[in-house]
Amino acid sequence: MPQAAALDIMVVDDQRAMRALVRNSLNQIGCASVSEFPNGSEAMQSLKARPVNLVVSDLTMPVMDGLSLLRAVRAEPSLANTAFIMLTGRTDAELVKQAIALGVNNYLVKPFTLGTLKRKIESVFGPLT
């Protein structure tokens, strides 16, 4: 049962508005340690140097998309304890199936509420305090 404030979270999305939304939402539920990256490639570079507990990533991004990032995270032994929640649109069920096959921990359909975001994180780590 981790404290929300103890979680280190990385948000990966090419849209600044969406990153701001997710960061604000995470802050609202008590998660203060949040980093942001605009694509999978930059995120992966950072993860190798500085792991996090949870990656919250969009699917559709330039340079390196969310599925490629998930694949890279799951192939990296030093990131074995990194959880991954995929942000997805309501039409992306087929891509979510691929993410499930690649080992995603959960997914979050946009638009979402703070309650849903918290429940998705708790489904991975247990209740947040």
Place this chain on the structure above:
Amino acid sequence: MAGLSTESLAAIGVVFFQECDEHLSRLKADLTALEAADADREAVTSAYRAVHSIKGGAGIFGFDTLVRFSEQFEAALAEVRDGRLDAAPQVLAVLRGAADGLAELVEAARADRPLAPARLAALVDALAAIAPRTAEPKAFDDLDFQPRPMTFRPLGPEDRWS
């Protein structure tokens, strides 16, 4: 979006509309590139991403008309991207018209007013003529998925972001 303060949402809204302008410029450039080089996969993929991005942000703010039109537009672009629809002149003309329509819908959302119903219907019909909508997007209810729990392990101080 439920749960965030009005101030936070307003600030995010400013960024959203700035990004919409960027996406619309890119979309226009991508469609020009598609016209110049037949079946330019990179251009059509980029155009798809631009429309997809506008749709994603619009959903945050409940701009439902913008979301639905973007959904239809990206479906047409996906047809071209995946080779099921040729980027013929008449198709490109519809896509350019849809890009103009998307810009009008963004402006309508920014001004908090609806687009004229006849104009919206014409845009929707034009897209439907090249890429008929098959069905509502599949819901996620049929996914047989259980979340995968993971043990939380605190990171060392040197790894923390704050």
